[in-house]
Amino acid sequence: MRLTPAVNIKKMVYLTQHVSSIIDDALEQLSFRNLLYPKQHNIIAIAMKGKKVIARAFNDYTQSSALQRLYARKAHIKNVYDHAEVAAINKTNGLVDTMIVLRANHKGNLLLAKPCEKICMKMLRDFNVKKLYYSVNGDIVCLKL
Numbered sequence: 001m002r003l004t005p006a007v008n009i010k011k012m013v014y015l016t017q018h019v020s021s022i023i024d025d026a027l028e029q030l031s032f033r034n035l036l037y038p039k040q041h042n043i044i045a046i047a048m049k050g051k052k053v054i055a056r057a058f059n060d061y062t063q064s065s066a067l068q069r070l071y072a073r074k075a076h077i078k079n080v081y082d083h084a085e086v087a088a089i090n091k092t093n094g095l096v097d098t099m100i101v102l103r104a105n106h107k108g109n110l111l112l113a114k115p116c117e118k119i120c121m122k123m124l125r126d127f128n129v130k131k132l133y134y135s136v137n138g139d140i141v142c143l144k145l
């Protein structure tokens, strides 16, 4: 995972109540996932259109969708299992304007979940996602794409 240069990252000093409650819900789902699969890195991605959550998905260690394979092939990366962002896009009609990507440890502390550059960032831009929130250690950052 590689961080975008700091100049492009806007530290979130303020999350709207709406986004904040979506993140809280997602963290609850993530903590359940962490209980079920304590040995893997569990990441949740939430796809939104306007203010509406239209899909939620976790990264997957068993499935590799056509979309994941397509972007892996384009990036000359050996096939990989579905990243959460790809799994979330797969559950929509492709009309997504905001994506939230989160990872947390078993105590619920936020960890880095910056979407990978070669597959997810490329896909998010291709799908015209405008706004991306993702967790970093103990915080959420927002990136305009």
Ligand SMILES: [Zn+2]
Binding pocket: 083, 085, 115, 116, 119, 120, 121
């Ligand atoms: Zn990825």
